[in-house]
Amino acid sequence: xxxxxxxxxxxxxxxxxxxxxxxxxxxxxxxxxxxxxxxxxxxxxxxxxxxxxxxxxxxxxxxxxxxxxxxxxxxxxxxxxxxxxxxxxxxxxxxxxxxxxxxxxxxxxxxxxxxxxxxxxxxxxxxxxxxxxxxxxxxxxxxxxxxxxxxxxxxxxxxxxxxxxxxxxxxxxxxxxxxxxxxxxxxxxxxxxxxxxxxxxxxxxxxxxxxxxxxxxxxxxxxxxxxxxxxxxxxxxxxxxxxxxxxxxxxxxxxxxxxxxxxxxxxxxxxxxxxxxxxxxxxxxxxxxxxxxxxxxxxxxx
Numbered sequence: 001x002x003x004x005x006x007x008x009x010x011x012x013x014x015x016x017x018x019x020x021x022x023x024x025x026x027x028x029x030x031x032x033x034x035x036x037x038x039x040x041x042x043x044x045x046x047x048x049x050x051x052x053x054x055x056x057x058x059x060x061x062x063x064x065x066x067x068x069x070x071x072x073x074x075x076x077x078x079x080x081x082x083x084x085x086x087x088x089x090x091x092x093x094x095x096x097x098x099x100x101x102x103x104x105x106x107x108x109x110x111x112x113x114x115x116x117x118x119x120x121x122x123x124x125x126x127x128x129x130x131x132x133x134x135x136x137x138x139x140x141x142x143x144x145x146x147x148x149x150x151x152x153x154x155x156x157x158x159x160x161x162x163x164x165x166x167x168x169x170x171x172x173x174x175x176x177x178x179x180x181x182x183x184x185x186x187x188x189x190x191x192x193x194x195x196x197x198x199x200x201x202x203x204x205x206x207x208x209x210x211x212x213x214x215x216x217x218x219x220x221x222x223x224x225x226x227x228x229x230x231x232x233x234x235x236x237x238x239x240x241x242x243x244x245x246x247x248x249x250x251x252x253x254x255x256x257x258x259x260x261x262x263x264x265x266x267x268x269x270x271x272x273x274x275x276x277x278x279x280x281x282x283x284x285x286x287x288x289x290x291x292x293x294x295x296x297x298x299x300x301x302x
Contacts, residue, residue, distance in 0.1 A: 021275040021282075022127045023065040026058050026093070028271045029205075029241030030261025032102055033084040034075035041244075041264045044075055050262050051087045054271040057286065061273070064093040065126055070241035070259060071100020071136075071205030073115075078106040081114060096124075099137050100205040100241065101174050108145035121182055123189055129276060130198045130234070132189055136206040136219050139177035155179060159220050169215035170222070175206060177220035183228065190232040199300065200234045201281075207240045211249035212256035217242045229254055233302050237281060253302035257283065 031051055034044035058067060069088065074080040088095065097115040104111070112120060120135040137143050139156035146153035156177060163171035178186070193200045207213035208222035208229075219225060229235045230252050237255040244261030262270045275282040281298040 019277065021063075021277050022129075024061075024063045024273055024275045025065050026067040026271060026273050027070065027239060027259055028054060028067070028262060029070035029259045030072045030100070030244055030263050031069060031084060031088075032072045032075045032261065032263035034077060034080050035083075036075070036077075041266070042075075043266075044263060047263050048083060048087065050265065050269045051084065053269055054262075054286075055087055055090050058271070058273075059090070059092045064273070066094040066096055067091050068096035068133075068203060069098065070203060070239065071098045072102040072241065072261070072263075073097070073100070074105060075102050075263075076105055081106070085114065096133065096203075098133055098203050098205055098241075099135050101137060101140075101142055101176060104137065104140075104143045104145065108143065121185065125198065127276075128198055128278075130189070130193045130196075130200045132186065132200060132202045134178060134186070134202060134204040135182060136178060136204045137176040138179045138182050139220065141173050142176070152179060163220060170218040170220060172216060175217065175220055178225060183224070186225070187228055190228065190234055193234040194232050198234055199236045200232075201237045201239060202229070202235070204238070204240050206242050207247070207256065207258050208238060209249055209251055209256040211251070212247045213240075213243040213258045214245075214247075226251075236300050236302070237298060248296065250298075253300075255281070255298040257296075257298075260285075 031047045033047040036044050058064060073084055097117050099120060121133055123130060123132050139152060139159055140146060141156055141160050159177050190200060206219035207217055208219050208226045210218060235254050239257050241259050241261060243258050244264040246260035247258040249256050259272060260270045271286055273284045279300050283296045285294045
């Protein structure tokens with residue numbers, strides 16, 4: 001959606017009317033559908049109906065520039081991708097995807113193709129904002145696409161073993177890390193965005209700030225990634241899933257948001273709309289019993 005020309009915007013401001021958002025987008029995460037019995041609070045089969053409800057609601061809006069799901073579209077079986085993707089693909093707005101740890105019930109290349117992703121990690125820009133999608137399973141011991149002996153698998157195994165030796169809270173095989181090549185790409189993207197005076201929002205399945213999640217869910221090399229983020233003034237926010245309970249914290253002017261998982265949303269649902277302004281992001285979490293969304297305002301101060 002294009003921003004209003006200044007000549008049209010000026011009368012609104014002069015009349016005391018708030019400036020409209022530049023554009024909006026929707027966020028879903030941890031849909032984690034599976035044709036299997038409920039386990040604890042994870043109601044796998046109910047995700048079909050919940051996603052359909054979210055798609056219907058989002059398709060009723062005309063302001064969405066895109067919709068992104070932050071990983072774990074399925075739980076553990078490749079066969080479950082077809083029914084859940086059939087619903088997700090009914091979205092009227094352009095669709096984006098992020099890899100989650102549960103998604104690797106199939107080969108990485110197959111997953112990229114089935115989800116229509118340009119790659120495991122990628123970027124896109126819109127109206128002065130740049131969005132970076134990161135692959136938190138780049139280094140992993142749970143991705144069967146990474147055969148033993150490959151650099152990514154060996155690096156992932158080494159990082160995992162070092163965390164286990166240090167008794168780190170996030171030393172879990174259902175977490176992952178970001179490798180050197182992707183870190184270089186991240187640095188380059190952020191420097192370019194800073195040079196172009198763009199604001200940046202990053203999407204990843206895994207959290208990188210302890211205060212925004214439970215420590216057990218953190219990206220393996222979360223501290224290294226966070227240092228890269230804090231080095232660039234362009235970074236406004238990091239959006240992730242993985243921890244189904246959700247969370248939020250701010251550090252050094254960067255907002256870290258953990259979106260709650262749909263698979264554990266109980267009798268409610270879990271999806272959000274983000275309105276993008278020049279000086280802030282407003283997150284509307286839907287739905288509440290009265291039909292309205294709760295609002296979190298993220299002021300841009302960097």
